[in-house]
Amino acid sequence: MNRRVLSGIRATGRLHLGNYLGAVKGMLALQADPNYETFYMVADLHTITTPYDPKILKENVREVILDYLAAGLDPQKSVIFIQSQVPQHTELGYLFSTLVTVARMQHLPTFKEKVKQHPENVTMALLNYPVLMAADILMYKASLVPVGIDQEPHLEIAREIASKINSRFGLAFPEPQRFATSGEYVPSLTGEGKMSKSVEGSNIGLSDDLAAIREKLAKVPTDSGSGNQVPTEGGVATLLTLVELFEGKEKTEQYRKQYQTEGIKYQDLKNELAEAIYQELKPIQERRLEFENKPEMVDKIIEEGNEKARQEAQKTLSEVKQAMGLI
Ligand code: ADP
Ligand code: TRP
Secondary structure (H helix, E strand, C coil), X not given: CCEEEEEEEECCCCCEHHHHHXXXXXXXXXXXXXXXXXXXXXXXXXXXXXXXXXXXXXXXXXXXXXXXXXXXXXXXXXXXXXXXXXXXXXXXXXXXXXXXXXXXXXXXXXXXXXXXXXXXXXXXXXXXXXXXXXXXXXXXXXXXXXXXXXHHHHHHHHHHHHXXXXXXXXXXXXXXXXECCCCCCCECCCCCCXXXXXXXXXXXXXXXXXXXXXXXXXXXXXXXXXXXXXXXXCHHHHHHXXXXXXXXXXXXXXXXXXXXXXXXCHHXXXXXXXXXXXXXXXXXXXXXXXXXXXXXXXXXXXXHHHHHHHHHHHHHHHHHHHHCCCC
């Protein structure tokens, strides 16, 4: 039997390089491997666990679908769908919530982080976030999940739930592992923390043109350009990580040596890096435009994906309900 893969991204707007390198590139790699059956969704139910605007939620879901297709997710090879259109996810999430304690959820670093960000919005759904995510993954019996490193605590919960439900109810769910890419942690352009949608000035968008990329890189804080120790944090470290991801290890090594000898000219480094990033994004942007111009085709891809996902989901849900004594 083929091994299964599931991943998802919340619908909070267009994707950035962190999403692309940490999640989407892994999704593409597994889609290309005939040993895997791949399921990729937009996690709109997870989107509403933090403050959001209901008027633009559907638009944002569409943006993620368009970015998926533009990046190369292929409906011939992957099931592409929208989480809320497969109601089995919520039902399985509820069943799983009977297996997890409140204390375990409250202690997760990802939960604590969100409480800090939105202290006025500590809802039941937020607490239950990892349980619903476990339902997303286990629904398709996925053993691999391409996501960035920040999602590891959530995968741990999915493994705990799998192990509990297997031992308690005699089922055989796999314990899912994260599928890591070389860009599993893309640092912020500000030099502090990770590249993220919510932090202004931290990211480069998949839809940014060359001028925008140049402008953003120009703002990355740097230093004098030379010294004994190549910085391992801050703006310079971010630039070197991006050089490695877009121009290769050798190029990074060259810059490291340069730092310790004649010095780096950041203007040149930034110009070259902007070009390299744009070269990778250009075909994605061209494909996005093609899909934007064929809305009916995109509707059809989503409808077919939703239907396939619902069929698979129902099988697992029935199995679990039976094992738990409900049917
Ligand atoms: P954001 O933090 O920008 O809101 P999400 O939380 O929606 O991004 O993350 C969507 C996916 O992209 C997840 O798999 C996450 O691990 C990955 N991801 C987000 N930011 C980064 C980053 N800076 N580096 C690597 N992966 C990332
Ligand atoms: N929590 C993920 C994020 O913030 C989104 C997500 C929801 C997800 N369900 C998932 C990722 C299932 C992988 C598998 O990016």
